[in-house]
Structure formats: C-alpha cells, structure tokens
Amino acid sequence: MKMSKSFLYITLSVITASSVQAQTLTRDNGAPVGDNQNSLTAGENGSVLLQDVHLIQKLQRFARERIPERVVHARGTGAHGNFVASADFSHLTASPPFNEAGKETPVFVRFSTVIHPKGSPETLRDPRGFATKFYTEQGNWDLVGNNLPVFFIRDSMKFPDMVHSLKPSPITNVQDPNRFFDFFSKEPGSTHMLSWVYSNLGTPASYRTMDGFGVHAYKWVNQSGEINYVKFHWKSQQGIKSLRSNEVIEIQGKDFNHLTNDLYSQIKQGNHPKWDLFVKVLSPTELNSLDYNGLDATKIWLNVPETKVGTMTLNKIPDNFFLETEQSAFSPANLIPGIEPSEDRLLQGRLFAYSDTQLYRLGSNLFQLPINQPKVAVNNHNQNGFGNIELKDSDINYEPSQYLNLSENPKYKATQTPLSGVVQQKAITQQRNFYQAGEFYRSLNEQDKMDLINNLAGDLAQVKDENIKTTMLSYFYRADKDYGTRLTKAVKGNIKQVAQLASI
Template structure:
C-alpha cells in the first residue's frame, strides 16, 4: 500500500477541510444542513450494502486463468477453446446456497461454483455447483424450494419440518439429498471439491454440428471432506473458515487448480437414453459418455476489494458466446431469466459495466440510460437499429444452431420419472463406513422433524431407492418402513 500523502475529497473531487467535526451553529450546535460533506458521508453509508443475494449470499472469489489442454474444435467453435495452450482470464466465485451473508462456511449445503471467462467474443459464465445434480427439475418449483431453506416467517428460525416436508413430497430431490447427506455434503475447503455445470448445454462446431454437453471440473487438490461434528466445531470457532483458507492458499502461492472435462452426447441420443438427459436431477453414466479432457483452471490472484470484485460479481447461465448454447433443461430455462433479472434488481440495470463484470472486448449495442450508467452512454452515436448511419449490426455466424421442437403446449413433467434408481446406485457405491455416516446424517436430520408422517414418507422414498437404506434409517428413527408388514 502506498504511503504517499493524498488529499481527502468528496465524491465529486472537492477537497475536504474537516473530516472530524460537523458544521454547527456555534460550539453546541445544532448541526447545519449545509454541511454537504456530512450529508454525503451519511447518505452513502446508508447505501453501502446492496441487497444480498437471495441464494448464494455467502461466498468467496478469486481471479485466475483457464488454459486449453486438448483440442475440442470438432465439438465447439467457441474462440476461447479454439487451440491448445490458449489462456483466458477468468474469475471464480464459490458460495453456500441457503445461508445469509454472515452465515458459517462449514454448513451442510451445496456449494455454488460460478465461473466467468473473459473471452475475446464476450464473457462466458458457467454457473454450477459442487454437485452434478440438483433438488428439483423445474424452475417453477425453485421459489418454494428456497423458501424451505430459509427462515420461518413466524419464528425467524430454520425449519426442518419445511425442509423435509418439501423433500418428502418431491421425490425428484432424493438423488441430490442423498448426495448432500453423504460425506461430500461438507467439503473440507473450497479447494478440495469438484465443480459441475450440472445442466446439459449444447456445443456447436464451425460446421454447424451440435452435441449435448455436461461440464466437470475435477479438483487437482483431491477430494477432502469433514464430518458434521468437525464442521459444527469450526462454525463456532471460525465461521469464515473456507473464505480464509482460499485467500491464504493463493496469497502463499499455493494456487488451486481444477481439470475441466466434458461428457459429449450426440443430439439424437437424447431421444432414446434411459434417463432424460435434460433432467438436472439425473447424471449421465461415464461408461456411456466418458469424460473428455478440455483444459485446466488455475486461481492465482486474490481480489483487492471484496465488495467490488466478489459481492458485485454477477453471473448468469445466459451469458453465452458463439459455439455454446442452452438445452431444453427446464431448470436451466428458468435460470436464463431469473439470474439476469436478479442482478438488475440487486446491483442495477448496468451491472455489466462494473469492472468485475465488464467484457474485455469492445461492447457495441443500443442499450442506453438506466441507473449507474457510468460509461459514455453511447455518446452521440446512433441509438436505434436498423439505421443508415453505420451503427453496429448483427453477425449471422453468431446465430445459435437451430434445434427442432414439436408438441402441444402443456404443463408436463419429463417423460422419464424414475427418481429411485440413481439414488440407490449412489448408496450402493459407497463404502460401509460412508453408508454408516450417510444413514446417521439422515437420522439426525429427520429427528428434528415434528410430524411422523413426513418422516415415514421420506423413509418410503429411501426404501424404494434401496431397501437396506430405507430400513436402516427407519430403525435409527425407531419407525417402521411404510407399506411393509411383518410375516411369521
């Protein structure tokens, strides 16, 4: 930090004569309304906090780069993936989902895994989690789901009855809940967890050939998790444990890194695959669609100012570049609107102008005005399109590849509604020790629920996933498995 003496000024650049005493009418006052420095200082202080994020409020971030390590041009024409060895500046933000800005880092919760790539074709955001799946299939259920994770409007306390009532009435959540209640529900640090795009996206190459794609970021630090007991102890001693760990690691030169892989599915396979590939509560088998290496993400620079770079960072899965497009995933489709709209509300209509969000390439459009427009607002250039004055025009090569759609308009679920096979597989894949901890976590969580029918309903889902799984949780709660009768 520079030690050069500088003059304190107001926000409009005028020097401040006294920053210790308000202007008063005589020594005892009252304070004068004409003290514009005082008014500005207090008014700005009142507005220092933008509304916190409704979800993913507590987070940590860092700058870094992404380097391509394998040729994937046969799958996508995205410029930042166009050649091996190419590096692109990026920013990453990791977060919990349900807690407030001051909540503990080590809660049992999914972690947001949001990445911003500053490419030569504009910014590309990949906004995922540290889990490859999610709790619900359709964005229409998202506000209700998040309400269950927040505070009860009457008691202002977390409400396990609401959490488990919603989950037990939404069997699609079972896969993610099983993942969350397992060991990976509490990562040891933000550096020791994988990241996933979670949704299905579409890649298109220069010839116009498209494939469905899923993103995987595998930590080079290895997976490390902590038990509920250790997490609770850390939460009481250092609620900012993950934030501190990431900052210190980078500050000490121990730069965390992740290898990026994708799964590639031919478009036509989506019509016949045994699970709906657009259902975000399901995964694609690695045997069916093996991981293909793409590149490497390295975080090597801490923010200089948390608010400017982490709190004001805005991400949306709708921030796309040519060669990368969306899929019919219903959760993704809802997020395309909701994320940009949340930023317009929380940070402002011109949030893309903030340095942390601004594209590195030149931005040309006809958007004008709006709160906090601190650019030149288009100057005196033409402000509509089409025009005869040489204003920016569209580029046909940037159009997304067409996708055939058909059918009757209706409110319908995914065609494949098997909510139990993959959670059962996840349970059976675990070691006996991991299963024991998983069962104990379910028992502990459901023990806080008041209504027995909620517990029984959840046990029924677990039993359908794996009879042993459901029976062990039922025994731990001292309850029968619903629908089963004793035989002699």
Template sequence: MNEKKKNTRLTTASGRPIYEYEDSQTAGPRGPVLLQDYILHEKLAHFNRERIPERVVHAKGSGAYGTFTVTNDITKYTKANLFSEIGKETRIFLRFSTVGGEKGSADAERDPRGFALRFYTEEGNWDLVGNNTPVFFIKDPKKFPDFIHTQKRDPYTNCKSATMVWDFWSLNPESLHQVMILMSDRGTPASYRHMHGFGSHTFSFINAENERFYVKFHFKTLQGIKNFTDEEATRMKGIDPDHAQRDLVESIDRGDFPKWTMKVQIMPEAEAATYKWNPFDLTKVWSQKDYPLIDVGVIELNENPDNFFAHVEQAAFAPAHVVNGISYSPDKMLHGRLLSYPDAQRYRLGANYEQIPVNRCPYMVANYQRDGQMRTDGNGGGKPNYFPNSFDDVYTDEKFKQPAEDLGHHVVADWYDRNAAGENDHYTQPGDLFRLMTQEEKQNTVSNIIGSMKGISGEKRDLIVNRQLCHFFRADISLGIAVAQGLGVDISQHATGNVHAN
C-alpha cells in the same frame, strides 16, 4: 395414506385461480419452456425481489481470478474461440458460495456449494454457473421459489426448520438424488479448494459445421477431495465460521494456487431422444460408461481480488451469458435460470450491472442499451440509440447465427408433468449412489439423515417422516431400514408403502 382435504383455492397475486402452479408450459414434453407462461415469470420475478440487498441465494461467497488453459483439442465439438488451440489461455473469475445461508452464515454448513465460473473471452463473457454437485433438488423452475423458502427461515419462528425441509423433500421425490449427496459427507466440504465443480445443467456445443452436441461440464479438483464429518463441520462452525474464505485467500497469497481440470461429457444430438434417462433432467446424471469424461483444460486461481466488495460481492453471473459455439439445451431448470439470474442481477445491482469492472467484458461491446441507474461509460454519447440506423457502422454478423434446434414432430404447448411416465424414476440413481458408497460413507450418510430428520416436529411429524421413509425404501431397502431404525420407526409398514407426491 390419508391427508387433510384442502379448502383454499390457489390464485395468482391478482386473484386469478390457477392450476398449473408447479409445472411449466413447454413445447412438447421435452421442449423448451414458453415465454407465455406468466405464472413462471410471476413466481421467479417476485422471488428475486424478496430480500435486499444480499443475494436471495448464494449470499455468502468467496472468489478469485485466474486462468483457463486448453490442454486438449475439442474443436470437432465446438467452435468456441477459447478452445481454439492447445495452450490458449483465458482469464477467469470463480466465485464459490453456500446456497441457503445468509451473508453471516458459516462456511461449514451442510449445503450445496456454488461453483460460478466466468471466462473473459474475445467473443464475450461466458458464465458457467453451477454447483459442487452434478444434480439438483428439482427439475422444473416453477418449484424453485418454494424449494428455497424451505431452506430459509420459518415465517413464524424465524429459525431454520427441519420440518419445512423434509416436508418439501418428502413431497417431491425427484429431490432424492441431491438429498443423498447433501446428506453424505460431500454436503460439508473441508474447503472450496478440495471439492469438484459441475456445470450441472445440460448445455450444447456447436461446431464449425453447425452440428450440435449436448454437453455436461465437470471440474475435478487437483488438490484432492476433503470433506468434514458432521461432527467436524459442527466444530468448525464454532472455531471459524469463515474458514473456507480464509483458506482460499491464504492459499493464493502463499502461492499455493488451487487448480481443477475441466472435463466434458459429449452426447450427439440425435442420441438425446433415445437415451435411457431424460438427458435434460437436472436431477439425473449421464453414466460415464455411456459418455466418458473428455479432458479439456486446467483452471488455476492465482489472484486474490484487492477489494472483496468491488469484485466478489458485485460479481453478477448469469447462465444466459454464453458465447459462439456454446448454447443452451431443453433443460427446463436452465431455462428458468436464463430468465431469473439476469433479472436478479438487474434488481440487486441495477440495469447496468455489466459495466461494473468484474462483470464487464474486457473486449469490444456494441449495443443500443442506454440510460438507467449507475451508467458509467458515457451512455453512448451522441450516437444513435436505435438499430438499424443510417449513421453508425454496427452490423449483425451472420456467422454467429444460431442453428435451429430439432424439437421433433407434432410439438404442442402443454404443461410438463415432471412425474409422467418416463420421467418419474426418482429412485434408481439415488439408490445406485448409495450402493456405490463405502461402508463408512454409508454410515455417515445415514447418521446425517437421522440427525437432520430428528429435527422434524409438530403435528405433521409422523406424516412427513413416513412419506420420506417410503422414498428411502424405494431407493434402497437397506437405506430405508437403517434410517427407520435410527428414528425408532416400525419398518413393517414402509417397505411397500404408498407415497403421496405433488
């Protein structure tokens, strides 16, 4: 498929021509993202400052306080204090949100839902910042600003654009797994209470022997799954654009406390190198046949904030905030969020955002951060503002030292190719997902895809439609045929068509 030759050379904001605009520099193909990748920093830091004062993403949200109670012993996997004994309770705050809409958007939009959970533990705040889906649209953080731009407003019309959305998805086949979820009825949950939550990323557990296990977090709603059809969601947007917020507040006020069970999948560190999928690829799931769900505990929301702005609007989550016994993984999207989330919060709320009550650790905090806007805690008084010093008794505790991560032999810094051999199967899992659906779920998903793609317009319409149809055919022939027929496209050219993807 021929496309117009491009004549404008891509540069940084300072005018430096660049090639590695989409792929992050890493320590080896599956190693961590390197701090020296300035283009990644420039894209994410600029992206965080594009809109004020609301969040760039997840702008509209709802939240409540509650408790997490341990029901099963997982201490052989992690030494995290909040899991130390069965029956232990930890205070939590959970914020739900839509992703792409502004603060005034409707709760019933077709969109992933944020599922951001904070545990106020004795050893610090742990923020598990995920979604109601186990995967995401992209696997490299350099692509995040570009992706979110397509979910926002067209710079010319200032309207949402199906053309932008499907153009990006068709050029990035790794998005197909998440697109299939979004276009099913799971893309329009009936309420926040009636959907699952996921940590989405791969994290790691570290036990008392400093053994590392990779882990994925699942939160299964005990209210049961309830989704809107596309017609029901459209109707609800007109009836009550705040229906999910209203439902959450009213359910807690009447004592009908929402609950979820926390479960984990555990992968021994050594198995990560040989698993059939890259276990750190955010567009993939781990098979539950290979790594079954393990029960951990129950979360319950039982306290509405007394002031929405003070608590929900000022809540500032960051997946960088982990605690002893819980750590990161070589998940590249996670690494991007470790940088961008705290940076976004410092910009939105100020350098001292962690002193705001909803964000403050309720236990002891000792550091040498000083000054900055909105300092509220006495600013350390006359104590030293440097470490080490000869005047105070603050020390570093060696028991909290992180164990080394094995990155394998011959690790080199390189730009990760997310479509390299072994990383480019973007079709098996989306196809499996479609084949697992009931006939009604398949029909609704196909109908939602067709309805959305009919909004693609302009001179590139046929190019974008044809490119995306190739992805659907590669995932599942019957899916491709159904979408093509719904769009009135001749299917003979697509079953074996070529796809151009950046």
C-alpha cells in the same frame, strides 16, 4: 422553413457516420448478436421461447432505463485465475476457450453456500456454488454450477417454493426440517440430491478440495452448425476432502470462516489450486437413447466417458471484497458463440431468473462494473439507468438505421432445433426418481454410508408429522432397501409402514 446552422451540422455529422467501418452488434456480455430482428419461436407459428436470452436482455434493460443481499448464494468467496485449454476442440465447439491447445483465458471464480445468509458459518451443510466467469474475446461466458452433480428439482417452476421451504420460517425466522421435508415429500425427484447433500460432500473441508459441476446439459455447436450435448465437471487436482459431523463441530468452534481463510492463505503462499475441466459429450441421438431423461437436472449421465478439455488455476485474491466478489454477477444466460442452452426445464428458467436478479441487485449497468466488464468492446443501444458511466456521443440509439452501420452478424444466429408435439404444461416422462439415489448410496464405502445415515437422521428425526417422515423414508427405501431400512431405524420409524408405502 429555414434550418439553423447547428441542425445542418448535426445532420451532416450523422450522415458522415454512415461511412464508418461495419461493427457487429453485441449483447451486454460482449457476445455477438446473430439476429436482432426476430425472436426465437417454437416453429413458424409457435410461442416465443424463454431461451431467447437476447430478447429477454433487451426487454429487461428497457424496463429498467428509468438500482440488496443475494436471495441465494449470499455467502461467497472469490478468486482470479486463468484457464488453459488442453487441446483444440473446435471440431466440437466454436467457443474461444476451447479452439486452440494452450489457449489461455482469464477467469474469476466465486464459491458460495446456497441457502444460508451472508456472514453465516461456512461449516453449515449446504450445496456449494461453483461459478466461473470466462473473459473471452467473444464476450463473457459464465459456467454457473455447484459442487454436486445434480439438483433438488427438475423444473424452474418449483425453484421459489424449494428455496422458501429451505429458508427460515417466516414466523420464527428459524430453519425448520419440518418445513423442507414437507416440501420434499411432495417432490420424490429430490431423493437423489438429498442423498448427495447429506453425505459428507455437503460439508467440504476446503473450497480447494471439492469438485464442481455445471449440473445442466448444454449444447456445444461447431463452426459447421453440428450440435452435441455436453455436461461440465471441474475435478480438483487437490483431491476431495470433506468434513464428518464431529469435525464440523470442532472447526466451527475455532474458525467459521475456514473455507475463505483456507483459500486466501493458500493462494497468498503460492499454493495455487487447480481444477481440470472435463466434459461428457452425447450426440442428440445418444441423448435420446438414454433410459432416463438426459435433460433432467436430478440425473447424472451414467457410464458416459469424460474428456479433459483444460485446466484452471486460481492465483490471485480480490483487491477488494465488495468491488469484486460481492458485485460479481453470474448468469447461465451469459453465453458465447459455440455454447447454447439445452432444453433442460430448470436451466431454461435460470436463463431468465439469474439475469433478472442481478439486474435487481446491481442495476441495469452491471456490465460496466470492472469485475463484470467484458474484455471486448460492447456495441449496443442500451442506455441510462442507475450507475451508467458510459459516454455515448451518437444520436443514433436504435437499430436498424441508415446512418450507423451497427447490425447483427448472421454468422452467430442460434442453431435450428427440430420440434414436435404441442405447447403444454405437463411433467416429463421417464422420471425414475429413485434409482440414481440408490446408485449413489451403493457407491459409498461403509463409513460414508454411516455418515450419510447419521446426517440425514439428524434432521429427519425432527419431523413431527409421521406421514411426512414415513413418506420420506419410503423414498430412500425405494432407492435402496438397505438405505431405507437403516435410516428408518435411525429415526425410530415404522419399517413395516415404510416398506408398504414404498411398494405402492
């Protein structure tokens, strides 16, 4: 068979490409790939793990090759800035932001409310999202957390149910305490988070005057492969200031965009807000020695010291809200070398869910948008889809290939984690659903205790089902007798029934 000249030319061009300098295969966030041949599994013959974010991204992107308001965190405000490391922490992690004292990394932060829709008043009670995108030389790392250190649930299986209960009724389109307390009465682990969100911290006076938390445990891995578990905490240098219920009413009548207006005006005036980033560090042995499950997202690591690792400054507001704040896409799956997910069940589900919802919202080429684009080259074979503007001129869009030297780098393979037990669907042990809620209550001053009781009573008193109300009261009673007694009195409950149910 006679070959055409054009075919010969293309073949020779491809073969010539095999002599190019080797490049490391990356994920869409620019992070290098350690193994592009094998999935992460629970042992040699075990199930494939959901935390294999490279596998999930490949499958997600492939399914979308042939693009809506966020379901949660719809109301948001963003700002640009930088993060400066306070020392060299390479003995703990190989991640670039922490490997040199004074190291500067650009960041973009999106603050948000969780439940309420876009355009809703920023005065409403809600956890506040605190999501930070680090643009590093090994890809984008997203630290996606809240202004409170814990969460309502510990297993991602319950996340859609929790959000459905907190969202407006599908019949009336009105948020209803009867619905969400019905759900929480079956989720005793929520008692801790409910105590935090119904405190005045649930209505911050300013984004500048609230802390941020990664909530989940993550793994820090150094160049030697040594693993430690860490929790992240942003501490506001401006201090913490929240609103009491009477202040919420006063401000809402004047400016229901007070959080955005405050952040923008302060940055424009040159009053650039700062947060110090602290970490709590536990070895695997120390984590396993806790008298509660240290991977439970409803728990704080009590009495574990914090170490300052750097400072973040926000110094520029976005040029365009839609292009930057609205189109910014955050996911815990956007990890970089030196940072890995822990086995936290809620985090494991978020690795998939957050990436998937951003693909749904923005399309498979969301990383080509300037606000999400890594500052490093992205080398992979993802292609096509809505919004693709990347010109690729190679005939090779697969790996491995003898014609194109683009492959994984074993240096970045995931760490090996010892496993035991069986594949199962079973709740965690050491749940201890109430004691940290009691610790939190007892840490409050008298005024804050009164505000917490009044804030909670405002919604709990609306619950019509006495069984649900009494069950919820028994949870707070089990957390702290004074807490439960005062709350029961505030909603005109039956303290005898509450105490009896709490003793069961």
